[in-house]
Each structure stands twice: as structure tokens, then as C-alpha cells.
Amino acid sequence: MNISRISLRQFRNLEPTELIPIGGFNVFWGNNAQGKTNLLEGIHLLGSLKSFRGARNDELIQHGETTCRLAAEIENRGVRRQVELSIGPQGKAARVDGKEVRRPADFFGHLRPVLFSPEEVTLLRGGPAGRRGLLDRAVFQADLTFLDRAREYDRCLRQRNRLLREGRGADQLAPWTEALVSAGARLRLDRGRYLDRLLPLLQKAHRQIAGGEEEVDISYRRGTEADLIDSLRGELERAKQREKMLGQTLVGPHRDDLEFCLLGRSLRLFASQGQLRSFLLAFKTAQIEDLQNITGVPPVLLLDDMTSELDRCRQNYFFSYLRARQGQVFITTTDIEPLLAHGISTARYFRVEKGTLHHDRDE
Amino acid sequence: MLDSVPSFTRLVVELAKFPGIGQKTATRLAFFLLRQPAAEAEALAAAIRELKERIGFCSVCFHVTESDPCPLCLDPGRDESLLCVVEEPQDLVAIERSRSFQGRYHVLHGALSPLDGIGPEELRVAELLTRLRPGKVQEVLVATNFSVEGEATALYLARLIRPLGIRVTRPAHGIPLGSDLEFIDEATVNRAVEGRRDF
Numbered sequence: 001m002n003i004s005r006i007s008l009r010q011f012r013n014l015e016p017t018e019l020i021p022i023g024g025f026n027v028f029w030g031n032n033a034q035g036k037t038n039l040l041e042g043i044h045l046l047g048s049l050k051s052f053r054g055a056r057n058d059e060l061i062q063h064g065e066t067t068c069r070l071a072a073e074i075e076n077r078g079v080r081r082q083v084e085l086s087i088g089p090q091g092k093a094a095r096v097d098g099k100e101v102r103r104p105a106d107f108f109g110h111l112r113p114v115l116f117s118p119e120e121v122t123l124l125r126g127g128p129a130g131r132r133g134l135l136d137r138a139v140f141q142a143d144l145t146f147l148d149r150a151r152e153y154d155r156c157l158r159q160r161n162r163l164l165r166e167g168r169g170a171d172q173l174a175p176w177t178e179a180l181v182s183a184g185a186r187l188r189l190d191r192g193r194y195l196d197r198l199l200p201l202l203q204k205a206h207r208q209i210a211g212g213e214e215e216v217d218i219s220y221r222r223g224t225e226a227d228l229i230d231s232l233r234g235e236l237e238r239a240k241q242r243e244k245m246l247g248q249t250l251v252g253p254h255r256d257d258l259e260f261c262l263l264g265r266s267l268r269l270f271a272s273q274g275q276l277r278s279f280l281l282a283f284k285t286a287q288i289e290d291l292q293n294i295t296g297v298p299p300v301l302l303l304d305d306m307t308s309e310l311d312r313c314r315q316n317y318f319f320s321y322l323r324a325r326q327g328q329v330f331i332t333t334t335d336i337e338p339l340l341a342h343g344i345s346t347a348r349y350f351r352v353e354k355g356t357l358h359h360d361r362d363e
Numbered sequence: 364m365l366d367s368v369p370s371f372t373r374l375v376v377e378l379a380k381f382p383g384i385g386q387k388t389a390t391r392l393a394f395f396l397l398r399q400p401a402a403e404a405e406a407l408a409a410a411i412r413e414l415k416e417r418i419g420f421c422s423v424c425f426h427v428t429e430s431d432p433c434p435l436c437l438d439p440g441r442d443e444s445l446l447c448v449v450e451e452p453q454d455l456v457a458i459e460r461s462r463s464f465q466g467r468y469h470v471l472h473g474a475l476s477p478l479d480g481i482g483p484e485e486l487r488v489a490e491l492l493t494r495l496r497p498g499k500v501q502e503v504l505v506a507t508n509f510s511v512e513g514e515a516t517a518l519y520l521a522r523l524i525r526p527l528g529i530r531v532t533r534p535a536h537g538i539p540l541g542s543d544l545e546f547i548d549e550a551t552v553n554r555a556v557e558g559r560r561d562f
Binding site: 234 | 419442475476477478482483511512514515516518519522548549551
């Protein structure tokens with residue numbers, strides 16, 4: 001999968017930008033606060049409809065403008081498609097090949113970018129929500145139907161929470177508990193199945209990054225759908241009194257934590273910064289590999305400010321991995337020397353300065 | 364809008380309250396009525412008036428009707444041991460159109476949705492249980508929608524009805540007849556594949 005043309009108008013601080021990337025490495029370089037990450041954010045929006053920085057619509061639109069427009073031409077196995085996104089303060093409108101797309105699900109899948117931002121290291125160490133998000137985004141990239149099921153669960157959850165907050169009786173709560181159990185068990189099953197595929201890839205990548213000694217694992221509830229239904233029902237039963245007191249649903253996939261483990265110990269509690277980085281790198285590598293196995297094409301990678309965060313040893317691994325791999329990559333960096341040193345051979349360099357893009361050379 | 368013609372404006376405002384009708388369509392409809400002979404407009408007005416005057420809800424099944432009980436409830440050819448529960452009158456109409464069901468009906472007038480303040484008291488649930496008590500009904504087909512709310516409503520009713528010794532069933536779901544697989548949304552295909560049967 002390749003992006004063959006990108007056009008951004010009235011987007012953040014960027015001047016009207018037309019960009020012809022190449023199939024290999026595309027490097028956005030320049031000082032901080034010039035707009036490099038905005039470019040990645042724009043590309044990510046065209047694949048996911050969401051800002052990876054959690055920005056609201058009005059923050060994406062250039063100051064003094066009312067709408068912004070993002071467009072790209074995506075080439076997938078010889079098929080070219082035009083995807084467009086207009087963002088107004090009230091909402092986003094998406095088009096594929098000039099036709100309006102109503103269901104978000106019809107927009108996803110044209111471009112499935114994998115983002116790698118060093119800030120994600122903090123997710124490994126922070127609260128459970130960050131780790132769940134990391135996993136759920138990966139599950140969704142690989143299986144677009146996951147979104148519908150996650151929404152169904154969320155709807156059950158909000159309905160049930162309302163009843164709990166109003167202090168309604170057991171007879172009214174029961175059907176929503178049942179609905180929550182079947183939707184929730186399904187989400188846990190989706191996550192577990194994904195992890196079953198991901199783990200061997202993760203372990204292999206991690207061995208290559210960190211050497212053979214440090215075994216990694218991700219522990220999460222496993223089992224058949226029937227097992228998961230029984231166990232979630234049991235958890236809810238045990239939480240009944242506390243739920244009544246606190247007026248909300250206290251157990252289920254929306255509260256689950258994933259334990260990322262290194263040598264059998266919790267990564268969150270015991271890992272050094274370097275070990276966290278290795279883990280994240282291995283996780284992303286595995287995600288990329290899995291996505292490629294599933295779709296049959298290498299996904300587009302968006303790498304935000306990699307060189308500043310990775311030490312030399314991990315850089316060596318990652319760049320040799322990237323070089324060996326097919327597929328399109330977009331990288332932001334303040335310093336292009338490490339890229340040149342790593343022999344990123346076919347690359348197109350764009351210097352970013354005060355929101356303007358200068359295509360300065362091809363290597 | 365035509366501010367100097369308040370009666371026209373009033374009609375546009377009223378028409379624009381219809382579901383699926385916006386300001387532009389409402390204006391088009393109003394101009395259409397304006398060009399029609401007076402008799403046509405009178406007929407429409409009368410039809411609307413009669414709708415509210417003559418049509419009410421059946422006191423047995425709560426379907427829309429001009430006579431109470433409704434013809435469906437009085438039809439001796441209907442199987443009294445079979446009862447189909449639906450959310451809205453239009454759902455009943457859809458099932459009737461299929462001619463697949465020979466029992467009687469019960470319209471709930473909605474589905475459970477705590478977020479919208481709709482609990483069992485807001486629906487015709489108590490009336491349903493009253494109908495089931497004499498023991499004539501042997502099976503209840505719960506044909507609420509396949510939305511999160513419809514499913515929860517079905518679960519709620521099943522829990523109430525099963526203890527009465529009555530069989531509770533739910534329509535099958537899956538791929539619509541005569542449709543191409545390629546045009547069906549992923550979630551439906553997903554469920555249909557999971558619920559596959561021996562051939």
C-alpha cells in the first residue's frame with residue numbers, strides 16, 4: 001500500500017501543501033515547531049479519521065479559517081483511490097473517489113497506517129487505559145469489524161451505568177447485564193485472538209532487539225467464548241454490591257488491564273526506560289508484520305521523531321528492519337545525519353520550515 | 364422564506380416537522396399544495412383530521428386501529444397460542460406483509476433505553492403479562508429489533524415470560540434473501556457466518 005499524492009489545505013499551521021511521496025522512505029526534517037508532526041497527523045487522519053494527538057476539529061483547522069481539506073491518492077495492488085476528508089468545526093465529511101462515505105467503516109481500510117511515536121512509551125508505564133488503547137487500535141487495524149463490536153459494548157455499558165446510577169432494581173438491571181456479558185466476552189475474545197497471533201511475532205522481534213535472554217509476554221484473559229461469558233458473568237456477580245454503591249459498572253473489557261511482562265515480571269513496575277523502548281519497538285514491529293500477513297501488503301508507517309528517542313543499538317536494529325522491509329515510510333526528525341548514517345538509501349527528503357515544505361533532495 | 368405570506372410560512376414550518384423533511388422539501392410541498400385545486404387540499408386536511416379523530420390504539424394488542432378491539436384481535440382464524448411481540452406498529456405491518464405469521468400480536472411502543480428514560484413502565488409490558496396469564500398462549504415470539512436496545516428488551520421479556528411456562532423464541536438473523544454478499548455490512552456477515560447451519 002502506497003500513498004502517491006498528498007494534499008493539505010488550511011490544515012494546522014501548514015501552507016497549502018502538495019506532496020508527491022515515493023514508495024520507500026520520506027523524511028520530513030527541520031527544527032522543532034515547524035510543522036513536521038502536523039504532516040504525519042494529516043496522513044494519519046486520512047487513514048483513521050482521528051487525530052493521534054487527540055485534537056478537536058477546531059484545533060485542526062488553520063487559525064482564521066472555517067474548514068480544512070485533506071486528500072490523498074492511495075495505490076493498493078495497482079488500484080488507485082482518492083480519499084478526501086473535509087473538517088469543519090461541527091464534524092468531518094469523508095469521500096472516496098469523489099463519493100460521500102456515510103459509514104466510517106467504509107472509509108477505514110483504504111489506508112491503514114501504523115503510527116510509531118516515542119510518546120507511546122509512557123503508555124506502557126501509565127494507567128490501564130493506555131495499554132488497552134494500544135492493543136485495541138492494533139486489533140481494529142487488523143479487523144475493522146472490531147469497531148462495531150466495541151461500539152455495541154459501549155452502548156450496553158452506558159445504558160447499564162445509567163440504571164446503576166439511578167439505583168434501579170435487579171430485574172431491570174438483569175437484561176443489560178446479560179447484553180453486557182455477551183458483548184464484553186466478545187471483545188475479550190477478539191483481544192485474546194489477536195494476542196495469540198501477535199505474541200510469537202512479538203517474541204521474535206524482541207529477541208532480535210534485546211538479544212536472546214529477555215523473554216517477553218502479554219498476559220490477558222484467554223479461553224473460548226463460552227468460558228469468557230461465564231467468567232465475566234461471575235466477575236459482575238461478585239462486583240454487584242460495589243457497583244450498587246458506586247453506581248457504575250466496575251468490571252469488564254473497559255476496565256481490563258494487560259500485563260506486559262519481561263522475564264516474568266511486570267514491565268510497568270520493573271522495566272528500565274531502555275527496556276520499555278525495546279518492548280514498544282518489538283510490539284510495533286509485530287503489529288506491522290501481522291497487518292502485512294493479514295492484508296497481504298505492507299502497511300504505511302508513520303514514525304514520529306524516532307532518532308531522538310532510540311539509543312544507537314535500538315536504532316541499528318530498527319533501521320536494518322526498515323531497510324529489509326518493503327513498503328512506504330514517513331519519518332520526522334530534527335537531524336538527518338543518523339538516517340544517512342544508517343544507509344537509508346532510497347529516500348525523499350522534505351525540509352519543513354514555518355509550515356512550508358521544501359522538497360530538497362532525493363537520495 | 365415568504366415572510367409577507369404568514370399562512371404559507373406556517374404550513375412550511377408544520378411540514379418541516381415531519382421526519383426526513385427539511386426546510387427545502389417543506390417549501391416544495393407547500394408550493395405543490397398551493398397549485399392543487401382546493402378540493403385536493405381539503406381531502407388532505409380531512410385525512411389528517413380523521414387520523415387523529417378515528418384512529419386509536421387497540422386496547423388488547425396496542426396496534427393502531429379504527430375499531431376496538433382491532434380486526435386482528437377479533438379474527439377467529441388466528442392462532443391464539445402464538446403471540447408475537449414487536450416494538451412499533453410498523454414492525455407488525457412488516458411481519459403481516461410477509462404472511463409468515465398466523466398468531467396474534469402485542470405492540471410494546473418502544474424498547475428499553477435507560478439513557479432515554481425508557482423503562483418497563485413506559486412500555487406495554489404489564490399489559491403483555493396480563494394477556495399471558497389466562498394460559499392460552501404457549502409461545503411468545505419476541506421480534507424486537509436487533510439493536511442493543513431491542514436485544515436487551517428481548518432478554519428482559521424472556522426473563523419474565525419463561526417462569527410462566529411459556530416458550531420464548533426469537534427470529535433468526537443473518538443475510539437477507541436475494542441479496543449479494545458483497546453489499547452486506549461486515550457485522551451482519553460476521554454473525555451470519557458464526558450462526559451457520561448444516562446444509
